[in-house]
Amino acid sequence: MISIRILAAVAAACGICATATAQSNDTAFPEANAPSSPAGAAPPKFEFARIRSRIAIGEKFGWVETGMFCTGRTDLRANAKIEDIANNEANAAFKAAIRELGLRSAAPEISSFDTAPAKSDPDYRIGGVLETMSLQECHTSTERKGDFAITVKWEVFSPRLQKVVYSQVTSGSAHIDSFEAVTGGEFEARAYLKALREMMKDPGFVALKAADGPAVATVGATVAAPALAPLHLKSAAAMAGGTQANAPALRNAVATVLRDNVSGSAFYVADGYLLTNHHVVGNAHYVKVKLSGGRIIVGEVVRDDARRDVALIKTEPAGVPVLHVSMGDPAVGSDVFAIGSPLGQELAGTFTRGVLSGNREVNGLEYLQSDVAINPGNSGGPLLDGTSTVVGMAVLKITQASGLSFFIPMRDVANTLQLIFD
Incomplete structure (x- = not known):
């Protein structure tokens, strides 16, 4: 059988270059011209996109100590994994904020049956740029305490309009006074949750309507697509x-x-x-x-x-x-x-x-x-x-x-x- 590969394959697979071209700016999304949009009454659906970091690789953002007596203080500096870590923590906080504030998520429902879940296209995608971050922490193998604080420039992107329709800078922090059995990711996600709450309660965010985005359902694999008319x-x-x-x-x-x-x-x-x-x-x-x-x-x-x-x-x-x-x-x-x-x-x-x-x-x-x-x-x-x-x-x-x-x-x-x- 002939071995063939889709041209959009990643560089490692194609041996040349990926179709993907990395974005290098500091905004969470690029902008474009917007067409007019139809009216709609349904509450909008939101999807978490990604976090980018303005913090330079090698920049000091805090310190960490270890053990019950909190010794051996070591400086913390940003590395290449900073965006991956921030994405995981912000995504967890996003899911919590959506549930807490009663907003609609575009994520597919999980079924106990062996069927492909239906997923609705999001009306909006939420992303952010991590502007500042500060961590002072002491941890053992199972517990930690300390302070974590962030400032994020949030951006809300409309797939229909193909542009950012709302932007807001908020801050969030988390504090643990005495040792608590919590992972580092859970601890830091608390700060992202506070920052998201502040953004999602802003009048500009609350005013967003589904009319600015699509309300088109992506049908699950088990549902036959309707025949196309010529x-x-x-x-x-x-x-x-x-x-x-x-x-x-x-x-x-x-x-x-x-x-x-x-x-x-x-x-x-x-x-x-x-x-x-x-x-x-x-x-x-x-x-x-x-x-x-x-x-x-x-x-x-x-x-x-x-x-x-x-x-x-x-x-x-x-x-x-x-x-x-x-x-x-x-x-x-x-x-x-x-x-x-x-x-x-x-x-x-x-x-x-x-x-x-x-x-x-x-x-x-x-x-x-x-x-x-x-x-x-x-x-x-x-x-x-x-x-x-x-x-x-x-x-x-x-x-x-x-x-x-x-x-x-x-x-x-x-x-x-x-x-x-x-």
């Missing part, structure tokens, strides 16, 4: 002059999809409609779409299929060229061209050339094979023939060898998503 899209004519002559315009029809720390490619097949891979959008209902000119708009995932690894994204009219698509396959040996964002958005619009090597079937699914160069980040990008026509979508690559790339035929993309190009 969707008619206005097709574009093929650009006269061929693919190479139209390279600048064709590149403008290809965008970069941004989701958390993952990026991939997508291409416009009708005004306001892009195609990409399911593994590029994941379970997100909304993603950012970065156009070739640098403008970022919000995209809504309106159709997708995990097995065939395809997805349809709807955006506002983007004012970019639309690609012509074909339900046929190019001849083996003919020239083909790939466009995408290999290794991330910095290389968006990369244009490569190869030949169609063959038609393959892997695990019951059809693929076009080519030696055209693609890399992580090309996922979801178009494969064109010499007439400026899209014939496939980038999806797979053999990592153990060069020149073995695979594409989903456009007829499969259209049939799976029930798209009709008029």
